[in-house]
Amino acid sequence: MQSIVLRHEADFEGWRHAARRLALGRVSPDQTVWSVAESRDLFADAESTPPQAGTFSVPRALVDLAETAIQARDPERFALLYGLIWRAHRGEKHVLEDEADPLVQRVARLGQAVRRDTHKMRAFVRFREVNEDGATRYVAWFEPEHYIVEANAPFFVRRFATMTWSILTPYRSAHWDGETLRLGAGAQPSDVPDDDALEAYWRAYFSSIFNPARLKVSAMTSEMPKKYWRNLPEAAVIPELIRQSRERTQTMIDSPVISPERAARPPTLPATAGSNSADGLSEVASAAAVCTRCDLYRHATQTVFGEGPLDARLMLVGEQPGDQEDLAGRPFVGPAGQMLDRALVQAGITRNEVYVTNAVKHFKFEPRGKRRIHATPDRTEIQVCRFWLDQERALVRPAVTILLGASAARAVLGRAVTISRERGKPIPLEGGQVMVTTHPSYLLRLPDEESKEREFAAMVADLRTAHGWLAK
Ligand code: URA
Numbered sequence: 001m002q003s004i005v006l007r008h009e010a011d012f013e014g015w016r017h018a019a020r021r022l023a024l025g026r027v028s029p030d031q032t033v034w035s036v037a038e039s040r041d042l043f044a045d046a047e048s049t050p051p052q053a054g055t056f057s058v059p060r061a062l063v064d065l066a067e068t069a070i071q072a073r074d075p076e077r078f079a080l081l082y083g084l085i086w087r088a089h090r091g092e093k094h095v096l097e098d099e100a101d102p103l104v105q106r107v108a109r110l111g112q113a114v115r116r117d118t119h120k121m122r123a124f125v126r127f128r129e130v131n132e133d134g135a136t137r138y139v140a141w142f143e144p145e146h147y148i149v150e151a152n153a154p155f156f157v158r159r160f161a162t163m164t165w166s167i168l169t170p171y172r173s174a175h176w177d178g179e180t181l182r183l184g185a186g187a188q189p190s191d192v193p194d195d196d197a198l199e200a201y202w203r204a205y206f207s208s209i210f211n212p213a214r215l216k217v218s219a220m221t222s223e224m225p226k227k228y229w230r231n232l233p234e235a236a237v238i239p240e241l242i243r244q245s246r247e248r249t250q251t252m253i254d255s256p257v258i259s260p261e262r263a264a265r266p267p268t269l270p271a272t273a274g275s276n277s278a279d280g281l282s283e284v285a286s287a288a289a290v291c292t293r294c295d296l297y298r299h300a301t302q303t304v305f306g307e308g309p310l311d312a313r314l315m316l317v318g319e320q321p322g323d324q325e326d327l328a329g330r331p332f333v334g335p336a337g338q339m340l341d342r343a344l345v346q347a348g349i350t351r352n353e354v355y356v357t358n359a360v361k362h363f364k365f366e367p368r369g370k371r372r373i374h375a376t377p378d379r380t381e382i383q384v385c386r387f388w389l390d391q392e393r394a395l396v397r398p399a400v401t402i403l404l405g406a407s408a409a410r411a412v413l414g415r416a417v418t419i420s421r422e423r424g425k426p427i428p429l430e431g432g433q434v435m436v437t438t439h440p441s442y443l444l445r446l447p448d449e450e451s452k453e454r455e456f457a458a459m460v461a462d463l464r465t466a467h468g469w470l471a472k
Contacts, residue, residue: 001031001032002022002027002031002032003032003033003035004022004032004033004034004035004078005035005037006018006035006036006037006078007036008147009036009071009147009172010070010071010148010150011036011070012066012070012151015070015078015081016063016066019081019082020056022082022086023056023082023085023086023089024056029079032079032082034079034082057089058088058089058093059094059096061096062084062088062095065084065096065108065111066084067151068110068114068115068151069081069110069111071114071117071146071150071151072110072113072114072146072147073145073146073147077110080106081107083103084096084104084107087103112290113145114148115290115292116290117145117148118148118151118290119290119303121144121148121152122152122155122301123329124142125142125167126140127140127163128140128192135164136163136164137165138160138164138166139165139166139168140165140166140167140168141169141189141192143169143170144169147172149167149171149172149173149174149183153167153174153181154181155298155299156174157176157181158367162369162370163178164178168186168187168188169186169187170186170187172184172185172186173185280395281392284391284395285305288303288361288388289302289305290303291303293384293385293387294362294380294381294384296362296377300321300362300363300364301327301329301363302326303329303361303362304321304325304329304330304331304358304363305331305357305361306331306355306356306357306358307330307331307355307356307357308352308353308354308355308356308357308396309355310355310396311396312353312354312355312396313353313398313399313400314353314398314400314401314402314466314467314470315356315357315392315393315396315398315400315402316332316340316354316355316356316357316401316402316404317357317401317402317403317411317412318331318340318357318358318359318404318405318408319358319377319404319405319408319439319441320358320359320360320361320362320377320407321358321361321363322334322336322441323363323365323371323372323374324337325337326363326372332356335444336439336441336444339440339441339444340440343456343460343463346463347464347467348464348467349463349467355398357392358389358408359377359382359386359389359407359408359410359411360377360381360385360407360411361385364377374441382407382410382411385411393412393430397432398432399432400434400435400467401435402434402437402462403417403435403436403437404437404439404440405438405441405442406419406439409436412429412434413427413434419437419438422436423435423436423437423438423458423462424436424437424461424462424465433466433469435462435465435466435469437463438458438459438462440459443456443459
């Protein structure tokens with residue numbers, strides 16, 4: 001029997017090193033016992049046996065899955081993962097493709113649970129300001145379900161690079177001093193002060209980003225369990241927001257913006273969706289929230305899904321969320337969104353009647369000092385993310401879709417589009433019509449007021465034309 005002691009609960013490197021050595025040494029899973037060192041020294045050298053020589057190759061997807069699933073709070077995870085490695089190393093290179101295999105299913109469930117927990121951590125960690133001998137430290141308390149602090153600490157380093165912060169959890173703490181990341185022992189909730197000036201800010205921020213059309217109380221409580229609410233200053237406003245949301249939704253129902261014939265048409269649902277399309281869209285949004293189909297999720301704060309009435313006749317598709325959308329979790333709320341809102345008003349379109357979404361659902365950026373600079377999504381990212389846009393289009397089924405800029409055009413039309421050549425014209429697509437126009441960010445980048453005004457007027461004209469198609 002081989003006993004392997006890993007340095008900590010999510011010691012992926014230690015596990016990988018051991019798994020390689022065991023597989024090459026032909027040690028089968030039932031001859032291994034895995035455990036975690038008792039020591040509080042996270043850098044203890046628990047798995048120090050030199051690597052065994054030989055060829056060891058397992059599929060990249062399996063290594064990626066192991067890196068995620070190893071964070072699950074399941075005492076058997078190391079052995080289960082080694083079981084998969086063992087099979088892949090012994091010739092079952094496509095083992096992950098057998099979705100009916102009980103081991104594959106179990107490990108996939110672990111991976112999914114970790115991804116959900118990761119999403120919650122990235123979305124719900126809230127820092128409180130603490131004064132330490134004249135210097136400011138931001139401290140957050142969070143209770144993850146799984147061992148996700150080690151893997152997520154680098155995300156918070158990138159996100160809050162210029163702050164000095166600590167994230168405390170019951171099993172581990174992460175500390176960043178602006179230069180070095182340190183992982184330490186777990187903490188108590190009482191280690192975090194419970195009142196500070198940031199509370200009012202977060203409360204106001206949350207109220208401003210709250211979206212009644214997306215509210216589903218059951219989803220809210222399962223997506224954001226009460227234990228997280230406790231940590232969030234904005235939790236105080238949630239009951240009132242839920243009450244207001246019901247009233248606002250009723251007002252929307254009482255004044256429909258669609259014809260009764262259209263309302264009666266059954267929507268096309270994706271195979272995975274629930275029994276009505278509202279459930280369908282909210283299920284799709286929940287699935288997108290933990291999307292890892294491309295790498296953009298790694299650095300973004302959260303998935304920014306589309307929003308608007310499910311029976312909207314007009315859909316607007318942008319490129320991808322920007323910095324503010326990434327933080328707020330809603331499309332077009334930053335400077336480009338404000339420009340778009342002004343154009344919509346001038347074109348006689350109410351934003352509430354439009355379903356607004358993006359071709360790519362995660363913010364792609366390059367860090368530059370304190371700022372995150374927009375980076376254009378590439379063809380593959382657009383192609384991979386189209387999955388979600390297709391689901392939205394199949395559920396909302398807009399009569400007219402306006403594509404804002406080249407990325408949106410590529411996503412929906414599946415080809416490169418020169419905006420100046422094709423803008424403003426009707427393009428028939430899947431029983432509806434599509435129009436290409438400029439992206440509001442393009443207007444923001446124009447150097448002089450005159451060209452800004454000219455382009456703005458052209459955009460308003462396009463929006464008005466597309467809106468007019470609805471009447472025909
Ligand atoms: N730009 C976009 O394309 N979409 C947004 O949501 C924000 C800015």
